[in-house]
Amino acid sequence: MSPRYTALVASLPATVPFVGPETAERERGAPFIARLGANENGFGPSPRVIEAMRQAAGEQWKYGDAQSHDLKQALAQKHGVSPDNIIIGEGIDGLLGYLVRLVVEPGDAVVTSEGAYPTFNYHVAGFGGVLHKVPYRDDHEDPAALMDKAREMQAKLVYLANPDNPMGTWHDAATLEAALERVPEGTLFVLDEAYVDFAPDGTAPRIDARDERVIRFRTFSKAYGLAGARVGYAIAAKGLVAAFDKVRNHFGMNRAAQIGALAALEDAAYLQDITNKVAAARDRIARIAADNGLSALPSATNFVTIDCGADGDFARRVLAETVKRGVFIRMPFVAPQDRCIRVSTGPEAELDAFARVLPEALAAARAPGQVGTGG
Template sequence: MSRFLTPHIAALPSSVPFTGPETIERRKGQAFRARLGANESGFGAPPAALAALRAAADEVWMYGDPENYDLKQAIALKHGCGSEHIAIGSGVDGLLGLTCRLTLAPGDKVVTSLGAYPTFGFHVANAGAEMIRVPYLGDHEDPEALLAAAKRHGAKLLYLANPDNPMGSWHKAAVIEALVKALPADTLLILDEAYGDLAPEEAIPEIAADHPQVIRFRSFSKAYGLAGARVGYALAAPELARAFDKIRDHFGMSRLSLAAATAALGDQSWLGQLRADLSRAKARMAQIATENGLTALASATNFVAVDCGGDGAFSRRILAGCEARGLFIRMPGVAPLDRCIRISLGPEAAMDVVAEVLPQALAEARA
């Protein structure tokens, strides 16, 4: 251990929240036939975004605009707010890290769901704060229990994803709006809407951009197929949005990423086509699950959680069998959610691999 690390950092585990598919491919010595574990969009990016990437390639020698001006204007137009409400960052993950740096001191309390998106917990641990985890209620995060825990522990942050990862479930807008109204005065709601562009309208709450206790996150990695470009944004009251400028890397966004994301927002017809593609893929995934004696859960995202009817050990055997046969998928990390596997949706060719491999992995796991 390096003697130059702080005691807190030295005590943290040397781990990352996810094992990337590339790591598994290197270990196996072969590429996956279908990459359906990271909730990337196998349907690709909007043509306008790809064209913008190509056009910007000749300008890659230049830094991106440190004020992210054009993208902020496009996002403000989409959400009907001012650009002063927007902070840009390297995906929701990067923005969550900045948020924890901005708001948390060692010993602060943070409330989240047991089994929810693990990268948030990674950043909370880095900040030296204490995480309080509340069990899911069935296949949904439990807003009432989260709120009660925040009040009981005096939580600085309350994290909720809607739609949810890893289960794909969602709450109606009224549920989220009620949670916002009931927040303790000193609690900030971290509302992760990375899948918001794919969710039904009933899931998107009406929350004023000026609300001082809510910060909302959106991603270009899911609906817009730009996971590799690493672009996300936060919507918050101006004083909170401006605070990101205190610590962000002002040249952290590449010129190519900014161009692609700005163009993507101008191609809203893409979302309609993507929703139709995802609807077909969900129906195919439900059919595959049923044919194998499994249950595909309802999803408002670009993935489906499939209830395998067993425990976590059984699901891990299925996961291993799929990996061995060239299918990259993932699963929730804690019980009882780990009775499921999680499969990203993709084009027919990718779904064909699932239809071929899953029965083989299941037979092996059951044996």
């Protein structure tokens, strides 16, 4: 006898939005020499964060503060908003799941870009929403097309990441502010800003936190180096923030993670150092690409998307051959963006490994007998 699943759950495939590096290591039977595929911050968190979490370890018998009060106050001060405009949760992924649960019923339309962040799509499918997608335009998400599709479908949600994952491209603040003015009545604009700490000045739009048309997501997983701690937050109108209390896991936030995130906010100098290191690593990855006859897309994130110069089949062979040699990377899933591979920034030793492996992977991908062997 199996459980009596809901009709919706019974209709869904077993889906994993991302295959983690640990899974890939088990499958290949060996650890990676370089972990450059998950857009983690390989430079790690601030020493102050590590020490704060170390000191917190002895009190892990306590539940975390269900209101994340101290962290919420600090974030409100950082962004110049009321604490009532901040919701904290288990990474952006967890918060996206709560948001979809709040808004999407079976059959409701949701709009995103073809090939954009798959975890959002996973949550929409899990609550019975119907995804409608628009293509990228010149390797950028297309805000105007997204809003047009949202209006056409009377969508409950329209999702856009700026800067974008998986391409690393971005729009300036004025473009996003113009897009906000085109949000259809009854549609909520979901603006994912996970990578905005790495972006040039003038990328983050000026949006009033009280604006009921939009919710903005931020994270401690990227620039702050706390991906494993799972701390994300959103900035939104007071009513929407309050609605999260109807569905969220009130004790979902790890106590040490809350303490670590608060320490991270207090170390602005370390954040600046990390963004400088990431910028230097992006330049290094672009040089490695050029040395191998490939071209790197401009990036405002902690990864670089590299155009392999052919089709998706060729890029998949390059990826497979790179992974086979012990360097974990990923790639976009949807054509024509799947002509690329995606490489996270990281310490010099890991980029050295990528530089050493890439020529071998390209040669293997272009070997006689391969179809669509690239430039």
